[in-house]
Amino acid sequence: MKVSSWWVSLAWLGLLAIYTWSSLVQGCGPGPGYGFRHRSRKPTPMPYKTYFPKLSENNLGASGRSEGKITRNSERFNELVCNYNPDIIFKDEEKTLADRFMTKRCKDCLNKLAIAVMNHWPGTKLRVTEAWDEDGHHPPDSLHYEGRAVDITTSDRVLDKYGMLAQLAVEAGFDFVYYESKHHVHCSVKADHSVAVEKGGCFPAWARVSVAGGGQKTLASLEPGDRVLALSESGRVVLSRVLLFLHQDHESRSTFLVLTTQDGHRLALTPHHLVFLAPHYELHHSEYQARFASRAKRGDNVLVHGADGRLQPSRIVSISQEERMGVYAPLTEHGTLFVDGVLASSYALIEDHRLAHWAFGPLRLLLSVIQLVRGEGTQGAQVTEAEREHTKTPTHCNTHQKSLRVWGNQKLSSPGVYVNTNTSDRQSNWTSVPINRDIEGGNCDSVRDKVLSVHWYARLLHRLGQICLDPETFHP
Template structure:
């Protein structure tokens, strides 16, 4: 959507609220009476982790876990101010250095740790969570340790009962830590994604060097503006159309982020975040899935210069870091990037659901455009230049759009975990 005019902002907020409330009502109706209606489901049984097990079952610095390291933080580093102290009275901090360093961590780490503290007290009344190591400034860990960035903690229970540590690790997984490792008989290691990571920022984006086809020629993603019309696919008819860029779900030319770069058999490439939705085809059946689920041998849908589509095979997947994140939203909810068909949405593993909840954005944009056309017709005899009035640069403000962020945050509470990236 465009940079919304002041007189439209309040209307958008009300439409967003109505859409969310309707979604909740429909969700409740979808779970209506059936076999077993009225029964209360018992609590889910939690399975303790075993020694040396980690969840997820990938290395800590992969995209699906806590992500790449971003560099050590010391007290003279500008990033030091991003660390926040944790004074939760339900947590014991060992603080053997006597500097309070163990209390310092990123906001995301603090939130997950506080959640874990509550789970520990519920699991074992009278027992509290104990942190033996948080942010480290003395070099006691490996060079790429996330302790140096305030993104990792080592925890035990206050009674130091090692028989509890397997369950403590499971509780850490349930609390939302991005990587949990039953690392030692003496503690559990937990870490989180960077505050600038795709999951932490509620965004899924493209890197700026990707190319889109606008109605007036090709343009880099970093140069694309609100109001321009870009090549996309109308899903109901499967036709190529030029669809208006309504807004940017995320727009930040200065932010560094992890991306996946896909090299295709045709020589084409596309670079996007792991939780962006991408159209793939398997046995002539098209699916829209997270980019991170695709690997070598999978096929994506590509359009040639004649506008005909064909399947192109992924031959290489590379993890890269780029500066600049861009996530345009079109009227159709799709976009052709580097000739590859891609969804405009991310995080929630349902293109149709995401497209539905952004219906208020499309409605307001359509209404505004219609009113603008009527106004132009009325004043055209007097001010011919007004038709060309929308010629100035139309870039959004930096960061995740408030509407998108609100939806993603609410989704974390109400959308089933199996369709939500977390």
């Protein structure tokens, strides 16, 4: 047991060293979730009437195109979250709480900016004068109608501070910042689903996997420790343990590619996720290369798990797109899994399955050692469905509760965001619950913060990869 404890300590020390080193270069990471873009020089205030980047707000290189107005009665209203950050003052002149509604990405950036403001001007808070607009006070293509834009000032309303406030907003990760008025700074962000490439590749919540015992589960109901059908390096169909979720968020809306095969299989996944493809009808698994799903085309072949239990090729006959709620990316021991009967990789973003599997080796080793030390054998991870149903709480918050357990007993927002957990006040308790129609009446009291759903190790590898790898390796 002493030897095992020594290995656990060594593994943790190694990961801590890597993570500490990466923190020194985290300024290279893109946008929210990667920390502030630290600079060696003192930030320079943004001049009046200038904007960053030097593109129009609706350019794809900035915040991107408008996707249509969101009203309280529209389905997309459920995509908005409420911001109860006590370190931000919301003007809310309409008295409808509209200024607290915004997209998840906008909220993340705003929370980071609130910290930057308090650090730069002690005793001063960030103030939001306008966020989501439901009254039609802006031009038709304004991002305010989608909860993707905010107008901000400082709480003391000292006009001389607004140039620096604009620069701090750039550092906080806003995709477009415009010092457009002497009385406020305008900021906006990309749509949540358009930045999925920064988070990882995924499958939809309703996708199914085959589990031990011959049954099936949706990815939304899958848990770490479950064993799912996968393919080993030798080409054998095996049961592989789910270690964790690289991405898990049942409230995110994403666009999925749907690959339909000649025998009726339908695989839905994000464009930057890896799927095994071959241009010709090949029987041997080694002929199939892991490629971005966006590179798949009609006539390509994938590997499917046939009704007879054998591995067989199947030709893609159509490719379509669907927009769905929920994104899940389970990591298995073998780095592969059959989703809706089609073989796919656990990895995304980098078009090299072997490299990705090797890079996740330390994490797999650490999890295996921890399991060994705790005395949790394979059978310990296999609980019956009856036991699962008995232990689950009958609420819709189950997915988020599982996410919280993976990260321990912490209450999380996004990396670097201050979270006040020392009070029982409901506005400071940011534990996640799903958005529901109770907020249609203008009351967002029931809406809380979402847990950051991308595993830290995946973000770490993405950050290191941007430093060490050829940009051509990443999804375009």
